[in-house]
Amino acid sequence: MKIEEKLFLTPFKPDESASHLIVRFQEVCAQSCEGRPCTSFCPAHVYEWEGDHISVAYNGCLECGACGIGCPFGNIEWRYPRGGFGVQYRYG
Amino acid sequence: MEEEKFDAIVVGAGPAGAAAALTLARAGLEVALIERGSYPGAKNVMGGILYGHHMEQLVERFWEKAPLERHISERRFWLLDGDSVTSLAYKSQRFCAEPYNAFTVLRAKFDRWLAGKAEEAGALLLCDTVVTDVIRRDGKVVGIRTGQEDGDLYAGVVIAADGVNSLLAKATGLHAELPADRVALAVKEIIALPREKIEDRFALDGNEGTAIEVFGEATAGMFGTGFIYTNGESLSLGLGAVLSDFVKTGLKPYDLIERFKANPMVRRLIAGGESKEYMAHLIPEGGYDHVPPLYTDGLMVAGDAAGLVNSVHIEGSNLAMTSGRLAAETAIEAKEKGDFSAATLAGYQRRLEESFIMADLKKYRRAPAFFESHPDLFGSYPEMVNAALSELITVDGLTKAEKQKRILEMVARSRPIWNMAGDLAGIWRALA
Numbered sequence: 001m002k003i004e005e006k007l008f009l010t011p012f013k014p015d016e017s018a019s020h021l022i023v024r025f026q027e028v029c030a031q032s033c034e035g036r037p038c039t040s041f042c043p044a045h046v047y048e049w050e051g052d053h054i055s056v057a058y059n060g061c062l063e064c065g066a067c068g069i070g071c072p073f074g075n076i077e078w079r080y081p082r083g084g085f086g087v088q089y090r091y092g
Numbered sequence: 093m094e095e096e097k098f099d100a101i102v103v104g105a106g107p108a109g110a111a112a113a114l115t116l117a118r119a120g121l122e123v124a125l126i127e128r129g130s131y132p133g134a135k136n137v138m139g140g141i142l143y144g145h146h147m148e149q150l151v152e153r154f155w156e157k158a159p160l161e162r163h164i165s166e167r168r169f170w171l172l173d174g175d176s177v178t179s180l181a182y183k184s185q186r187f188c189a190e191p192y193n194a195f196t197v198l199r200a201k202f203d204r205w206l207a208g209k210a211e212e213a214g215a216l217l218l219c220d221t222v223v224t225d226v227i228r229r230d231g232k233v234v235g236i237r238t239g240q241e242d243g244d245l246y247a248g249v250v251i252a253a254d255g256v257n258s259l260l261a262k263a264t265g266l267h268a269e270l271p272a273d274r275v276a277l278a279v280k281e282i283i284a285l286p287r288e289k290i291e292d293r294f295a296l297d298g299n300e301g302t303a304i305e306v307f308g309e310a311t312a313g314m315f316g317t318g319f320i321y322t323n324g325e326s327l328s329l330g331l332g333a334v335l336s337d338f339v340k341t342g343l344k345p346y347d348l349i350e351r352f353k354a355n356p357m358v359r360r361l362i363a364g365g366e367s368k369e370y371m372a373h374l375i376p377e378g379g380y381d382h383v384p385p386l387y388t389d390g391l392m393v394a395g396d397a398a399g400l401v402n403s404v405h406i407e408g409s410n411l412a413m414t415s416g417r418l419a420a421e422t423a424i425e426a427k428e429k430g431d432f433s434a435a436t437l438a439g440y441q442r443r444l445e446e447s448f449i450m451a452d453l454k455k456y457r458r459a460p461a462f463f464e465s466h467p468d469l470f471g472s473y474p475e476m477v478n479a480a481l482s483e484l485i486t487v488d489g490l491t492k493a494e495k496q497k498r499i500l501e502m503v504a505r506s507r508p509i510w511n512m513a514g515d516l517a518g519i520w521r522a523l524a
Contacts, residue, residue: 003346006281006370013130041338043279043345043372062372063135065257066277069269069374070339080128080259083239084220088134091282091326091369092199 003045007060015085019058021046021067022077029054033073041070063087098122098247100423101236102215103223103260105132106199107409108395108416109253110206111150115420117213121427124245125207125215126238128222133203136255137280137373138409140321140328141303142197146410150417151209153191159205161196161323162301163187166294170357171474172309172318177357178477188300196301196321196328198282225263226250226391232433233264233390248432249423250391253416256374258397266393267384272339273464274378276316276403278332279345281353283365287325293361294322305406306331310352312343313471315463317406318352320361327362329353332375334464345372377403380457386444387437392419400449404456404523411449418443462522468507469515476506 023029029036030052038047038054044062048055063086068078080086102113105127113125129135141164147154155163166183187193211217227235227244235246252260256275261267294302301322310318316333331345331352338345352358376382376399383399386392394400395412402411422440426432444450463469480499490498507515 001350001367003344006346006367009367010370035342037339037342040342040344041277041335043277045344045346062370064277064372065374066335066338066372068257069272069275070277070335072339078257080222080257083128083222084130086135087371088130089137089200089369089371092133092136092138092201092203092371 007044010062011088011090012059013085013088014059015082017082019056020079020081020086021056021058021061023054023056024075024077026053028073028075033075038067038071038076042067061086096245098124098245099427100124100249100251100420101126101245101247102251102253103236104253104255104395104397105207105217106136106203106253106255106395106412107206108397108412109251110203110210111413111416112251112253112394112420113207113210113215114150114213115417116423117210117215119420119424120214121424123215124247125210125217126221126223126236127207127217127219130219131204132207132217132219133200136199136203137278137371138199139278139280139319139330139406140196140198140323141194141406142202143194143407143410144192146414148191150413155190155192155195159197159201161198162296162299163192164194164196164303165296165300166302168302168304170304170306170308171477172306172355172357173475173478174309175356176478176482178474178481188297194303196303196323198323223254223260226260231389233388236260248390249426249437251416251419251423252391252393252397253395253412254397256376256396258393260391261384261393261397264388264391266386266388267399270376270378270382270399273334273336274376274382274460275335276332276375276377277335277338277345277372278330278375279349279370279372280328280330281349281370282323282368283327283329283362284325284368285327285362285365289364290322290325290327296322299324307470308474309355311470312341312348312351313467314338314341314343315467315470320358326368327365329358329362334377335374337467346370375403375408376401377460379403379460380450380453383453386441387434389434389437390432392422392437392440394419400453402452402456404459405452414447414449415444418447456523459522462518466515466518472506476503
């Protein structure tokens with residue numbers, strides 16, 4: 001089962017107004033970060049290298065907080081989504 | 093406008109926060125319980141084991157009322173590699189009788205129920221509300237700022253039970269971001285199976301259940317474990333490993349969980365099951381040395397927010413509930429005295445230190461660093477044990493003396509004897 005299918009199982013209430021995840025400086029990802037580990041360790045595959053920048057699919061975020069801690073450059077600003085938005089586990 | 097003031101505001105309606113709010117409301121205090129999800133449990137994840145002892149200190153005979161999945165009668169510990177498993181299991185009839193030792197739960201249901209108990213006792217539950225900061229006056233915490241309009245709320249004391257990514261513990265400077273080698277990243281799936289299938293596959297009588305902890309292959313040798321727990325009509329299956337190992341290895345959590353599910357020893361247990369939900373969560377595993385200061389003027393920190401997790405015994409929710417209750421008892425005392433300063437809230441630290449919580453964390457304070465610096469314990473040992481047992485059990489014409497020699501050679505090849513002696517001494521020091 002692919003990650004896209006897994007995320008399809010989990011209910012989300014997307015917040016279209018703004019991302020709660022922000023890559024602070026794209027130049028750091030482009031120039032300084034070799035492995036770009038966020039593209040592999042994020043369990044929701046929120047981060048993807050697009051050849052010249054990191055894209056952030058924040059509406060599939062499982063809100064674990066790993067990116068804020070795991071980014072080797074401290075380059076990801078992690079916040080909670082707005083109240084009531086984001087992931088809504090039915091089982092947990 | 094007159095500002096609305098509570099005796100206490102509890103942030104986070106997980107086990108720590110709900111336990112705190114329940115205890116406060118029962119004592120007659122005005123308490124608000126704030127939750128960022130649309131309902132308590134919407135954001136909450138754990139492997140799924142709830143211990144009964146500390147739960148019963150909150151709600152008597154809770155097993156008659158709470159939404160529990162199964163009482164656990166068997167614990168298995170697996171050393172797993174690609175095609176075999178060595179299993180140590182303990183099952184007892186004793187665990188099938190009241191008051192029961194442990195249960196499997198689904199947090200979205202359980203947390204809602206426990207927060208509901210706090211509401212019944214008189215707590216005001218406010219969902220859909222993110223707390224963005226504390227409000228200070230003369231250096232003391234006197235309330236919280238929420239994402240809502242006119243969303244400032246005031247109280248004598250704030251209890252931060254806002255989980256592993258505790259914004260309040262950071263906002264008050266009690267602790268900084270956790271380091272990546274002291275936090276585990278865990279992923280989990282709920283796999284639906286008919287009740288009878290689960291009971292047949294795990295040899296369960298009625299509502300009893302099995303919990304399996306898995307070492308080795310589940311985390312591809314990273315510092316961590318996998319798990320398979322039986323619920324009423326589903327399995328909780330997942331794995332967790334220290335975040336820095338994920339960063340280092342480039343392993344993807346969702347690929348690992350697929351690999352775990354495809355392992356022949358696991359495949360049999362989940363065959364025919366349907367995945368219902370996929371989730372992820374962090375676990376603060378720094379232990380004693382990473383527990384932050386637990387209080388300041390007007391605020392206490394409980395549960396995961398305070399790093400109160402016993403990673404050696406895989407216990408968290410019981411520490412969370414107990415810490416929430418002890419914070420509440422301290423707040424009740426503070427209310428009686430009319431003094432919510434750090435001097436009174438120091439009683440929370442004292443209560444925690446007199447409880448099993450700090451005693452257990454202190455006992456294992458060396459464990460996180462030891463296991464982190466011995467990653468091959470989780471990689472090479474399960475394989476070694478399986479290979480040795482395979483050799484011992486296989487009848488292939490070799491004499492038993494030749495078999496013993498082969499096993500010793502194989503063991504020495506995969507790990508020199510003096511290294512193993514060091515490992516054993518280290519494990520003893522870390523756990524004894």
